[in-house]
Amino acid sequence: MPGKHQPLFSTAYLRSIWAKDYDAFKKSPEAGALHTRLKTWADKDWQKESASEATFIDVFFKQTWGYCASGESEKTHGYTIQQQFPVKGAGQRGSTGAADVALGYFGRNHMAEIPLRKIQEDVARYLIKARAENGGPLYESTQTGNFDMYLPFIERGIELLNSRGKMGYIAPNVWMVNEYGKGLRQKLKRTRRLDRWIDFKSFQVFDEAITYTALQFFSGSDQDRLRCVFAPGGKQDIASLDWREVKDAIFFHDLPEETSWQLIPAKEKKLIASLSTRNELLDSIVESISQGLISGAFWIFANEKLSEGKYLHSPKQQVRKSPPQKIEIEEATVLKLATGDHIKRYQSVKTELGIIFPYTKGGKAKLHEPYVMEREFPKAWEFLTIYEAFLRQRDGGKLDDEHWYRYSRNQNLDKQPLPKLMIAGTAQSVLCTVDENGEIAANDKRVYSIFTTSVDDLWFLAGMLNSPVISFFFQRIARPKAGGFFDIETQFLAPLPIPRVSDDEKAQVSEKAKKLQDLHTRRRDLLLMIDKRFKSAQCEDDKRGEAWLWADVRPLKDFKKDAPPELKGRELTTWAKLQRKLKLAAHLEQINPMLRPGVKLTVTNDYGELKLMADGTALIEGIFLDEEEAAFITAQWRQKARRTNVTQKFDATRLTSLLLKLRKTSNPAIIKQVVGIDADIETLDSEIAQAENDMNQLTYRLYKLTEEEIRLVEGDEI
Secondary structure, eight states, rough: OOOOTTTTSOHHHHHHHHHHHHHHHHHHHHHHHHHHHHHHTTTTSOOOOOHHHHHHIIIIIIITTTTTTTSSOSSSSSSEEEEEEEETSSSSSGGGGEEEEEEEEEEEEEOOOOOHHHHHHHHHHHHEEEEEEEESBGGGGGSSSOTTTHHHHHHHHHHHHHHTOOOEEEEEEEGGGGGGGGGHHHHHHOOOOEEEEOOOTTTTTTTOOOOOEEEEEEESEEEEEOEEEEEETTGGGGGTOOOOGGEEEEEGGGGGGSSSSOOOOOOHHHHHHHHHHEEEEEEGSSSSEEEOOSSSOHHHHHHEEEETTEEOOOOOTTTOOOOOEEEEOOGGGEEEEEEEEGOOOOOOOOOOOOEEEBBHHHOOOBOOOHHHHHHHHHHHHHHHHHHHHHHHHHHHHTTTTTTTTSOOOOOGGTTTTTEEEEEEESEEEEEEEEEEOEEEEEEEGGGEEEOOOOHHHHHHHHHHHTSSSHHHHHHSEEEEOOOOOOOOOOOHHTOEEEEOOHHHHHHHHHHHHHHHHHHHHHHHHHHHHHHHHHHHTTTTEEOOOOGOTTTTSSSSSHHHHOOOOOOOOHHHHHHHHHHHHHHHHHHHHHHHGOOTTTTEEEEEEETTTEEEETTTTEEEEEEEEEEEHHEEEEEEEEHHHHOOOTTTTTOEEEEEHHEEEEEEEEHHHHHHHHHHHHHHHHHHHHHHHHHHHHHHHHHHTTTTHHHHHHHTTTTTOO
């Protein structure tokens, strides 16, 4: 049996695996084909590299090793290749160059971890089945879920530490909450070898990859508690870290054996526990929390509505090489469909998507027989038959029968026409809207639906789920994603706390929730009215340079006039570009520190002076225009500010680029209408702010929060 200080894979094991594979390969047709390819290629040594590169990649990377270029494969995962991959700084004089080829891996979700057993089955099999001297698993971290390679790597590192040893990794933090991390969590709870934890939450430490990381420090001796530091802002949060002053810690005996470990500051943990015990849990007071429709071929069944009975279909190019085309489908066999992008907080769903629904509507949903589809819905049937071969192949051929046009899953078919709450499947908090009349169908995991026994309960729950309290609670129990987003799944919705209220209190919340949905929906519609006018053919681009914002960031030709006389040609241009770049950088450097994630951008027009503010602090000011132009550009800047979500990667360069992309028109009616609608939105925003505050105060009272707890929920308490 492998000893405690042996390497992860013994030499004998690797040799046995490789020898077995090689012996099998030598006798295979693939070996003969490879030999032929190598011999053929050896005879082409006269070719230039530029002429042979594409052929070489096709013969060896694609034909021999199974790589595919983007869009060439229908597989859910595999190895991918990109020729002439751009590399910044690799070209002449620091310009962008190109690598001959870049290799990568693709999966179902580019942000999901790739289970080791999917790409290295032999290695995964060994890590699962290898036994320790006591007969138990050699790697406990591989015994639960689709583990990733870094888990046994961590586990092996801990085993190699002596009693005074210390070890640190920067590694994914999601094993604390995911199912596959259960084995490692159980071992660490038992051995108490995890000493310190610096969690970056959703902050992106590495620019080249989407990861959710933590600095994880392990010890060769038992620890009584795990000390924690939280750094959602990155290195600025730990620049002056002194572990002697860290108060957030959790005793190992308090960590759960079976469920996920939620590491949060002590004050927040106390409030989370209090909310859970003082209130009812969401799943105990609703009929169900459900995913949406799962067709197994969204791009076939779901199409964009153009007009009554007419839709735009966009074929999947790997299946059917064809541009988007107009099709006709009977409305009687279509449901309005919402994906995650359609779900906005307190906004009635606005969607142009329709999904072919080959089932009966109303009551129990039954699949229409083929003869019924052909007789009653001939247009939809004709369209589906175009993809019959593909639809039969879904789920590995399990749908290859006379009912090949059915959805790949049949759950929740009869629930779609019911009144419901609809929640976006990925968001920065719970975003909830009410589908009071059951007009909208939900799509797969992109939208979750909550069903209750009465419509009044829907409005009450909408008020509670859209509250700051639920956002605070949810963000501390859900699985994080990049950019401050979270996976919103049943397991994270079910335990949300809902206060026990009287009928009168429920009615108050319901009334306020209805008002907020009306206000936010009206605001959305006004924004779209402005968008429509800016996109009009009567408007044109009005692109302006940085000098419009800052006079010292002049055109390049002006800088050349000030250059030393001895500079000529390329040297002159290089000097002028540098001077201009330095001037611009000086302005951008003043703005960047104020563009914190979540900051609110606003625009004012004070007698023709435009100002862009971030939480009340001026970012750009002193832009003086005549009255009409100032009003029109103010409306444009406000529209951009309303559409902008300031994230970790949003900087001053992106902001100024946004502000300088303007529109202009010679039609005075458009100017007047845009300015008028903008003023209506400003008035509406004030009304919404008051309504939101009224709802917040009511929900705080229903949750029985103290002043200190309210400050914690609102982010004012550290």
